[in-house]
């Protein structure tokens with residue numbers, strides 16, 4: 001093949017795109033993987049991974065000036081001194097908005113797979129059915145049984161730590177052993193079991209290698225060491241990132257060409273064949289333009305950028321964006337409502353302390369609106385639960401006195417609990433992303449414009465969560481119960497979904513059941529843009545399973 005001709009092009013070398021590339025390369029397809037960000041090579045490009053706190057100028061905190069200049073990305077909890085280089089600063093790719101939206105970006109080979117919190121819960125049959133049983137949006141063209149084998153396929157390779165819970169609302173996967181949970185987690189679990197038949201406190205499944213298998217060793221990855229500085233890149237490959245796993249795996253097949261610093265401007269459309277035939281790329285450094293050609297194009301640039309690229313792919317056949325005959329591209333954009341939290345103190349465990357660190361927590365899967373809409377609001381929510389007992393940070397003294405203070409056994413704060421609602425938001429036509437026709441970025445590409453907001457359903461769901469969890473905390477004997485509404489705008493959840501939803505009917509959806517554009521079948525959108533509804537689980541496991549499934553559909557169709 002020449003330097004510009006490939007069998008497949010994948011746009012975006014992050015969580016989902018690296019899965020497409022791996023599947024294609026494993027099956028002999030000459031694949032070009034493009035990413036707008038710089039190369040980040042496993043081990044070589046983790047400059048802060050092994051630094052001690054005192055090696056950072058502000059001990060890991062950000063300077064006031066830095067926060068002032070980056071008000072959006074600084075709101076992300078993982079945006080710390082050791083990880084800023086894996087995030088995009090606010091002025092690099094500006095955007096416009098009708099209502100506040102916080103767009104948190106990670107542009108590099110590996111994308112946000114370097115930064116994620118590695119929570120990996122499957123969807124259940126109820127989640128795929130919620131639009132039907134709760135009467136909103138459109139029905140999914142696939143169901144749990146379509147995705148279940150792809151969940152297993154991905155989980156075995158990624159390595160997921162979990163417990164077999166046997167719940168049909170949160171199906172079990174292919175699990176490695178779980179890590180330990182705290183004494184307060186165990187107490188909460190038994191109180192919930194005693195009092196509620198329909199609710200379960202379970203270990204939050206996560207993409208960490210607690211006991212690496214042969215397949216993980218083959219990837220060159222080792223056991224998680226519980227250092228909990230994952231967002232700096234993990235030299236052990238203890239958690240799944242595209243950099244430590246799928247990308248080097250695809251490279252070893254000899255079928256992958258990886259091109260970093262390649263900003264995809266648009267997908268090229270051939271009016272004669274009625275198919276896409278490649279992509280137009282701008283070099284991020286020299287701003288030179290290139291065209292690359294292939295039989296199929298996969299969009300995996302993250303939901304927002306995949307939709308933006310399609311909207312910017314204009315031809316006389318598709319003046320409003322590729323595959324956008326019905327004008328729905330960019331509409332029904334979704335996110336998760338993470339505003340509602342509830343905290344409390346947990347007396348009665350003063351004889352217990354936490355020893356070491358854990359990169360995960362406990363979790364309560366959905367418990368309402370399962371077979372039908374049983375509450376005043378539509379949709380599902382789950383709950384992430386964090387319990388902790390920290391040491392007091394007594395730093396007023398110096399020298400031996402300071403050391404004595406830090407070493408005092410009894411120098412602990414009380415146990416506390418903090419639970420966060422992870423709420424489904426309803427797909428709405430007015431929640432949309434579009435291109436700003438009057439403003440362009442440094443590459444001459446139109447800026448993204450957001451019009452995304454909460455609605456009354458979100459408020460009702462939050463009230464339900466607060467009431468239910470005040471009751472649960474009360475039954476558990478927790479005190480000082482506080483409701484919290486962070487008031488955060490959509491986007492800070494970093495679960496971007498929809499904009500090119502899948503559906504059965506080309507009149508009300510953009511993609512078919514195989515993630516292909518309804519009218520341009522050699523273009524696959526195989527990241528979160530395809531989501532028909534959002535349910536409540538952290539979405540990346542589902543994105544990876546959908547990406548692997550779409551890649552294998554292409555492989556099958558070629559045969």
Ligand SMILES: Cc1cc2nc3c(=O)[nH]c(=O)nc-3n(C[C@H](O)[C@H](O)[C@H](O)COP(=O)(O)OP(=O)(O)OC[C@H]3O[C@@H](n4cnc5c(N)ncnc54)[C@H](O)[C@@H]3O)c2cc1C
Pocket residue numbers: 011012013014015016017034035036037076078104106107108109110111112113115116117118119120262263264265300301302303305306309494495496527528538539540541543
């Ligand atoms: C702090 C944090 C915590 C998170 N925690 C979790 C969690 O616990 N569980 C979970 O499921 N999810 C979590 N997420 C979300 C998760 O990271 C995303 O869902 C996931 O990375 C999305 O995969 P993707 O392939 O769509 O996008 P990404 O992984 O972001 O990859 C997209 C890639 O496309 C590239 N790109 C973009 N535009 C272009 C263009 N025009 N041309 C070329 N390349 C382009 C980008 O540079 C990027 O590398 C978290 C995210 C963050 C930041």
Ligand code: SF4
Pocket residue numbers: 208223224225226227228229230231233234235236237238239359
């Ligand atoms: S917690 Fe595990 S995966 Fe995260 S950085 Fe530490 S060793 Fe790596």
